[in-house]
Amino acid sequence: MPRDLDSMPITVNTKETLVTAFALFSLFFGAGNLILPPLLGHKSGGLWWLVALGFCASAVLIPILGIMAHAKLQGTIFDFGKKVSPSFSLVYALLIYCISIGLPSPRTAAVTHEMAIQPFFDSPALLTSVVYFSLVFLFVINRSKILNILGKLLTPAIILILFLIIGTAVFSYDFHFGTPLYQHPFSEGVIEGYQTFDAIGAVVVGGVIIISINLRKKEATYEEKKALIRRSALLAGLGLLIIYCGLILTGALMQGEFGATVSRTALLNGISSKTLGGTAHLFISILVSLACFTTAVGIVTGTADFVKYRFHDSQTAYTATALLGCILGITMGQFNVAYIIAVALPALMFIYPITIVLILLNIVPDKWASQKVFRAVVVTTFVFSVPDFLGSLGLAEAQSYLQGFVPLGTYSLGWVLPAGAVFTMANLLGKDQA
Template identity: 85%
Template sequence: MYLIRKETKEVLVTAFALFSLFFGAGNLILPPLLGNQSGDLWWLVALGFCASAVLIPIMGIMAHAKLQGTIFDFGKKVSPTFSLVYSLLIYAISISLPSPRTAAVTHEMAIEPFFNSPPLLTSIIYFSLVFVFVINRSKILNILGKLLTPAIILILFLIIGTAIFSYNFAFDETVFQNPFSEGILEGYQTFDAIGAVVVGGVIIISINLRKKEATYEEKKVLIRRSGWLAGLSLFLIYAGLIVTGALMHGEFSADISRTALLGGISTKTLGGTANWFLSILVSLACFTTAVGIVTGTADFIKYRFHDSQTVYLTTAILGCILGIVMGQFNVGYIIAVALPALMFIYPITIVLILLNIAPDKLASQKVFRAVVLTTIIFSIPDFLGSIGFAEALSYVQTFIPLSTYSLGWVLPAGAVFAMVNVLDKEQT
């Protein structure tokens, strides 16, 4: 009985840590607007969103359970050079987009409604504080994170529960032509698949420190159980916020921003005081996310340069300067700017996750190289389409299945995976 209780406690502790690492406050602004626009097909949009924002990230944790390494291990079977370039690209995107977005969310939710100050000032103060915490590695953030996450979850479940029991289940028609694919693409904006390959390594280190005597298989089971529990929690919150947005379709103007909608939903369900409290909690959670991203990036670059503290400091400074430059823009602009980068890097990340959880006999080095190369090639039209070349590429897209849904890489990558495995089997 004691052993069962101990194992359950380990699973719960690890699941909570995983949930906290995935649960970036910036992600909260995405589901309500998606739901508000999805209308009667909110459930289909929710499935698409959770496929890319929950299922794929949790599979990333399953891959970490198998590899028990770092982000660098995800692409090693392609080649060490590819893996290094991929890792650097992931960190470059992280400090350029999701990190500054936390400052923009903070300004729009906690500063702009109460103070008449410019976003640039918020961004400068915000990332100056981020820099102070990054170079001091304060434990306050860990303590703060453990308190913030439960408080935000409690408020969110109160908002979702109030909306579900207070509003009739009557919905507008959806504004989306392809609700499922729209949900998938909006799920890219959570950066959670990227987060999985980055933060999974942090969980591995934490488990290794806590359970030094545990075997590989014991750690694998712990990570898998914790991952699915964390995923279920994320699914309930994301789906709940989407249906809440859909239920309150007539309460807000069509052009309302993501942050304003989250604040408006909070006010209508729980009152102004709760909205003020939520704004503060979200801002603090955004801050911990930004510190984590900049610290993780600086740590990685430092490691590549023989643990040079000068390199760590330089990377932290550059990360915070990038944060100030990008963080002064509004959230909608940062999300729009992020789309092209995500259209290119997300498919590669997804196939690396799937290949790493596949049985070794189906994921040889040859399979890795062929599938990743195919994914890169067939992601290029989606990437070019996202930067304004959609019309020019319309003829090409007619020959690529699912390309009109910005998922042109899916079937070619699957076909190459099957074909290379068949050829390998015939040669043996």
Template identity: 70%
Template structure:
């Protein structure tokens, strides 16, 4: 395979990894609420939904390991707890959300059935596929993503040329921060550290004769291409939502606006087709999350098949439990968890990308601890307890924007490196 084709194939795999169906429902409503500040919202969204996840892939290329290796420099115990926490969050939130998205996009518009029924049938099928691994999902994936991209580009193109360049007023006090925090909801930084290693393993298997430098260069080239493609889709969907600011009620849900935009631009038949594609893409995502989680637990128990089966059952039961709620409720529930785990995940990604001479075990420990401590006020604010620590928050730069951990983490990073010298 020549280098250009190899780069494009790898870029497509990376794009498929990050472009989960759940991500589709986030940008349109974000644009709808952003008004003439849609470009600033897009910038914030792309930092947390594209830049950080792609950096996670770069970190994987450098580590050549697993999720466990991301936190190893802090301590082995921390690395294990972090890995278990990430897998638990993945199985308990983004996986069930795929069932809820499927219900709202493909079932609810046509059948008057409850969420719980969809969730039970959905995760029963997920369990069957997890226990009987098949290449069917890989084959589906090769056709699903191009089809969804084609439809989305049609929607973006038709909207751009059909609607006047007129934008409403933004409802966000800080559009940039709103974009960053909504980008958290893609779970793509978590996706990068959870399943990014799969891409690296594939590259190693296909390119055994290549040097480490050549493999790293391949990943970087593919990463830039995948990142640009994601930017095109996300920015296009946010822009589309902003142009259609007069087409929907102010309280429209994320899935309703996606359905509505598709219906207004493509008509009934195309909307049904999009619903089927999104449902299949959701399903492959759920199978991937449950399988990845079960594989990790299995590896911690001496390759025990029983551990794999029990984990798969727990993952599917969690899926049914959370999947019976609507998408907006799951997103609301996820916010406190993301405010807690995302800053630590971002810091670990960044530290694992930086040159070794700046990232000693001491730097890892102090920066991660600082990030954890300074993200507590943001976490408390997300669960409605912000007023109890308002005096503390007033002293922390950027805390009003739910990013109070950024400057302290950076200052400690600079300080510890300065002391070393």
């Protein structure tokens, strides 16, 4: 009989929880997490809190639920979709890893070059990418040390610099806000939260955390590991929530300092200069480099872990995948940040809704998430995500036509109500048949 989680003697101490929480935070907090919130705040004005609510729904709540799902499953990304079918799960996993190493991972190198290298050195983006992903490869190969390095060394430095920027802005500027530039602030926040890749990141880096804990705590029981992951996820989620809201508020407070057409990276650089003064470039360079680097390490490690698992625990497969991921990172990392974000949008509008429903279905009790429920909800989500996918490809007329038939379609959330309705109906019909 399973032991009650609250009464059992858990051998999880505070230090282990903090190290794991810091590691989770650093794996999530990368390029998009740093450059997206300030511009959201800058464009939201007095409605910054509504934008923050939408952004945190897709960039904090869903990712943390993804880690909770990993705590329950304690397997790989393959387990997220296996109730739909093994073939679907394998294709889904491969798509997730291809997107991850092809877009968000290289984007971390591009952001590092634009914000941490270019202001100091007149060197090409190729050189930055080569050095950057060579270091990533070294970290990924030293697999067993990742959790300690991320949790004890890199994350505290990231958090300290972020609090310096946010704290200075909050205490230096009056709480007077400009006119919002968004028509639908909440949904704008949700969709921009997609660009963090954190829901996808949850199913990728959650596996990294599981394997790292297994390497460190080989004798720990299922319930002990579950408790450690859950507590760490809640702490990491709280940290992300505070940082995101702080960065969005900072962008809103400083709206009058920058023009309406300011870019994401220019805005972050400008905010840093106004809050940290003469040391801004040094601090922002360290912050960007650390935040981006930890995410790239997590993505490449997660991809290599999965391939290793599929090839019967082959270390050769792990090393080859890590090398391939870093080579792809070097290739794509030479492009500028705006280009990579634009290229990523169609992939996100296609895979993100499916990822969200898989996370939610794996969180709910098993009695509400049968194989039939999984299949019905995933298929429904896929169908009702088509208009947003077409819009991201530039087919605006087709998108507008289809959105007219779907509730919330104009907010690019047309899949939400149909997926919820099918989930409810499938469960009610399942009970009637039983």
